[in-house]
Amino acid sequence: MLQSESIDLLITDVRMPVMDGVTLVRRMVEIGMSLPSIVFVSGFGDVDRKEMYALGVEAFLSKPFDREELLGVIERALAERSSLWLTPMPVAPRQSMLVQAQDIGEGSSEESVHLGRGGFSAHYAGSLSLSKVAFQCSFPAKQRQLTGQGYVRWSSRADQTIGIEFTFLDEPCRSWLLEEIAAANPRSFIPSI
Secondary structure (H helix, E strand, O other): OOOOOOOOEEEEEOOOOOOOHHHHHHHHHHOOOOOOEEEEEEOOOOOOHHHHHHHOEEEEEEOOOOHHHHHHHHHHHHOOHHHHOOOOOOOOOOEEEEEEOOEEOOOOOOOEEEEOOOEEEEEOOOOOOOOEEEEEEEEHHHOEEEEEEEEEEEEEOOOOEEEEEEEEEOHHHHHHHHHHHHHHOOOOOOOOO
16 A cells, blocks of 8 residues: 555554564665654664664654644644744753864764754764753854754663654744755655764
């Protein structure tokens, strides 16, 4: 069905008989299909969120969830990116982070910020909890800054990396960032570096 139909949104359980959700998304990538917005649902906490977001999954819902939560995730997944990041969080994040980077890049450079469709990853030696964060990424060589608010979706102390989902972008960086994302056309929602 995925090969013969145009799909805008895929909501899939992580654990299923025959093929699990992670394998399903990997197969979609292997056959080269354009990825729809993907939402994972699970009653288990054993999902590697770093891998999940790198595969292109946009959201994870833990069972049980309520209808409003599901509808909110669906609305965000189907919305145009340019309309998503316009409004600051009603309560400002208590945590903040500053990243000095040389470039927005690919590969594993410790001096790059890596963009996905809905967020970024970077090397970050500080400690942040999985919650709201205000961020500022400076790119001195390009004389640009990426500033806004988001959610820490994963962090790895082992390799000192962090993955942030955008929820708000300051107006001065919004247009150039949308252009960067469109030009890169990344498969991942938040890259794993």
